[in-house]
Amino acid sequence: MAFASVYNVDDKVKDLTGHLNFDTDASFIVCDNSANTHICKDRGMFVDFNETSSGMVATTGGKLNRPLGIGTVEWTWKDDNGVPHTHHLEKALYFPQSPINIMSVTEFAKQLGDEDGTGIDTKMKYSRLYWNKNTFSRKIYHSSSNLPELAINEGNRLYSWYTRMFSSKVDDTVNPMCCFTNCDLGNHCCATTDSKSKSEDPFFVESIIYDGEKLVYKNEGDNATVKINSRKLDKNGMLVNNIEFPTGETMEVPREYLSRPENPDIASLPTKLPELREAVRQLSVQDFEAIMNPKPLSPAGQEFLDLHHRLFHLPYAVMFRLAKAGFLPKHLLRVKERPPPCASCLFGT
Numbered sequence: 001m002a003f004a005s006v007y008n009v010d011d012k013v014k015d016l017t018g019h020l021n022f023d024t025d026a027s028f029i030v031c032d033n034s035a036n037t038h039i040c041k042d043r044g045m046f047v048d049f050n051e052t053s054s055g056m057v058a059t060t061g062g063k064l065n066r067p068l069g070i071g072t073v074e075w076t077w078k079d080d081n082g083v084p085h086t087h088h089l090e091k092a093l094y095f096p097q098s099p100i101n102i103m104s105v106t107e108f109a110k111q112l113g114d115e116d117g118t119g120i121d122t123k124m125k126y127s128r129l130y131w132n133k134n135t136f137s138r139k140i141y142h143s144s145s146n147l148p149e150l151a152i153n154e155g156n157r158l159y160s161w162y163t164r165m166f167s168s169k170v171d172d173t174v175n176p177m178c179c180f181t182n183c184d185l186g187n188h189c190c191a192t193t194d195s196k197s198k199s200e201d202p203f204f205v206e207s208i209i210y211d212g213e214k215l216v217y218k219n220e221g222d223n224a225t226v227k228i229n230s231r232k233l234d235k236n237g238m239l240v241n242n243i244e245f246p247t248g249e250t251m252e253v254p255r256e257y258l259s260r261p262e263n264p265d266i267a268s269l270p271t272k273l274p275e276l277r278e279a280v281r282q283l284s285v286q287d288f289e290a291i292m293n294p295k296p297l298s299p300a301g302q303e304f305l306d307l308h309h310r311l312f313h314l315p316y317a318v319m320f321r322l323a324k325a326g327f328l329p330k331h332l333l334r335v336k337e338r339p340p341p342c343a344s345c346l347f348g349t
Contacts, residue, residue: 026153026155028101028150029101029103029150031127031148033119037107040093041101042101046071052070065097069094070094072090075089078138079137080139085136103150105129126141129148212228214227215261228243229243230242301339304332319332
């Protein structure tokens with residue numbers, strides 16, 4: 001038995017890393033009007049399968065490939081109204097080495113006995129797949145490959161598994177009304193984690209402020225360690241924290257004025273003379289000497305930083321991967337353990 005298939009697939013499809021889609025289970029098929037057979041790379045999609053080593057498939061590049069099997073695949077896709085349609089496509093070839101799945105629109109039309117009412121119209125930015133006497137259709141916007149890639153077998157099994165595992169460890173109960181009323185949040189109706197969590201706990205969330213925590217309050221020169229009593233929404237709907245100073249005085253402040261002692265932000269850098277004196281007292285002798293006498297960059301560090309600037313501040317991790325792959329000089333990997341800091345990236349300028 002011999003099979004022949006010609007489909008227009010560029011090699012760049014092999015370099016695609018994925019698609020932007022909110023479900024966690026979907027696969028993708030290319031709807032090809034010029035292919036004369038279906039191609040499936042996933043053995044699990046076959047509902048009927050027979051192993052075979054006969055026949056060859058030819059691509060536009062002139063390469064001949066041998067399928068590992070033939071059978072019927074079950075593919076489900078949604079129309080423009082979001083209604084799912086399940087079809088069993090017969091005589092699909094199994095190619096695990098194929099970078100993509102391919103649906104032959106002409107073979108699909110023949111199987112339905114609907115050669116006039118099933119097809120695909122391709123425009124520059126999108127294609128329109130229609131079937132069953134043009135009763136149903138799906139508009140497919142082209143991805144970066146410029147191919148009509150249709151999502152099939154969509155679902156959220158992986159997402160559901162993750163949420164079950166997360167909920168077994170974390171209290172993620174949310175009261176949808178609390179965000180729209182001026183209620184006291186002391187009962188943690190908006191909490192996404194256990195209110196008793198501490199920084200050493202595995203599910204501690206850095207961005208959430210917990211009751212009883214001691215944080216640093218900074219605002220217009222004021223600097224003090226305060227205790228978090230509670231939280232609530234003010235009359236403008238802003239979430240504010242009730243803080244208590246060492247003197248016993250309380251105040252309601254937004255999140256922006258609070259930070260953890262171990263995570264100071266750029267806004268808390270000392271700028272006034274009293275603040276500088278206090279900061280210097282907290283420095284060790286070694287830290288003070290390092291600030292006063294910075295070490296010059298090594299030749300490799302200087303070259304790395306120059307390239308970083310020329311590459312428009314490409315992230316360090318990407319640069320090291322490029323160096324490892326040989327696209328950048330490999331001797332730059334010498335500074336991987338202690339890369340030179342980029343002031344522009346640190347300060348966001």
